[in-house]
Amino acid sequence: MPSSPPSSASAPAAHHLRLWWRRRGRAGAVGATFAVALLASALLLTLSYYASVPPAASSCSSSPGRRPALVGLTLVRDAEEKGALCLDGSAPGYHLQKGSGTGSQSWLIHLEGGGWCRNLKSCASRQKSMLGSSRYMERQVEFAGSLSDDESQNPDFYNWNKVKIRYCDGASFSGNVKDELQNGTRFFFRGQCIWEAVMNELLLKGLGNAKQLSGFSNRMLCWWVSHLHSL
Numbered sequence: 001m002p003s004s005p006p007s008s009a010s011a012p013a014a015h016h017l018r019l020w021w022r023r024r025g026r027a028g029a030v031g032a033t034f035a036v037a038l039l040a041s042a043l044l045l046t047l048s049y050y051a052s053v054p055p056a057a058s059s060c061s062s063s064p065g066r067r068p069a070l071v072g073l074t075l076v077r078d079a080e081e082k083g084a085l086c087l088d089g090s091a092p093g094y095h096l097q098k099g100s101g102t103g104s105q106s107w108l109i110h111l112e113g114g115g116w117c118r119n120l121k122s123c124a125s126r127q128k129s130m131l132g133s134s135r136y137m138e139r140q141v142e143f144a145g146s147l148s149d150d151e152s153q154n155p156d157f158y159n160w161n162k163v164k165i166r167y168c169d170g171a172s173f174s175g176n177v178k179d180e181l182q183n184g185t186r187f188f189f190r191g192q193c194i195w196e197a198v199m200n201e202l203l204l205k206g207l208g209n210a211k212q213l214s215g216f217s218n219r220m221l222c223w224w225v226s227h228l229h230s231l
Contacts, residue, residue: 066150067142068142068143068144068148068150069097069142069143069148069149070140070141070142070143071095071096071097071140071141071142071143071162071164072095072139072140073093073094073095073134073137073138073139073140073141073166074093074094074095074096074201075091075092075093075134076091076092076093076094076194076197076198076201077201079091079092079197082193082196082197083176083178083190083193084190084193084194084196084197084198085188085190085193085194086132086133086134086168086169086188086190086194087117087123087126087127087132087133087168087169087170087187087188087189088127088128088132088133088135088188089186089188090133090134090135090168091134092134092166092168092169092194092197092198093134093137093166094163094164094165094166094198094201094202095141095143095163095164095166096161096162096163096202096205097143097147097149097161097162097163098161098206099159099160099161099162100159101159102159103157103158103159103160103161104159104161104206105206105209105210105211105212106157106160106161106210106211106212106213106214107160107161107162107163107202107206107207107210107212107213107214107215108146108147108157108160108161108162108163108213108214108215109162109163109165109202109213109214109215110147110162110163110164110165110215111165111167111173111215112164112165112166112167113167114131114167116170116171116172117131117132117170117171120182120183120185120187123170123187124185124187126168126170127185127187130166130168131167131168131170132168132170133168134166134168137166137168141164143162143164147162147164149162157214160212161206161207161210163202165198168194169188169189169190169191169194170189170191171189171191172191173191173192173194173195174191174192175189175190175191175192176189176190176191176192176193177189177190
């Protein structure tokens with residue numbers, strides 16, 4: 001079982017990335033410099049709020065007569081083989097809208113939030129929801145706000161590649177426990193494997209050629225620094 005979450009939602013992810021960074025043997029000082037620069041850029045954008053606000057409640061709603069684009073759910077391929085599983089053992093997923101024109105090599109990545117499940121009871125409950133199983137996730141979601149493809153409402157990112165990574169591991173994309181059987185129920189805490197499997201798929205879909213990257217997660221920014229140094 002994962003331990004109780006720290007006060008900051010980003011703390012476990014940032015700590016896990018630092019461990020991953022050291023394991024890959026990258027230069028910490030250089031990585032920190034890039035991370036600070038990228039993080040400063042993302043913080044200035046303050047986009048996380050707008051990506052999660054439904055169009056009707058947001059001041060940046062779509063133009064009259066035009067509904068936000070519906071983007072389909074993509075499940076990770078060979079998820080079980082990769083060890084990338086939601087709490088209930090189902091395959092994790094993400095929504096990808098491809099960019100075009102001047103935005104074809106720019107990427108905006110949003111990690112879905114949802115907090116931690118704190119004990120076996122709450123984790124078991126999540127297994128029957130979209131926060132613990134892809135079986136309950138919407139097959140299509142609206143891309144609105146900073147994920148919109150409407151230039152009049154989202155002039156900075158409308159034609160970028162935009163990704164929403166679904167959250168279903170219960171521990172902020174961290175952890176790699178094979179499985180834990182409790183009272184006849186099996187739990188899969190595979191957040192780290194989910195993260196790596198999704199990012200590897202996105203690399204093959206064009207992220208590896210990205211010239212600009214933005215997002216709503218310290219973890220994503222630190223991962224990008226690591227990727228730059230692996231080239």
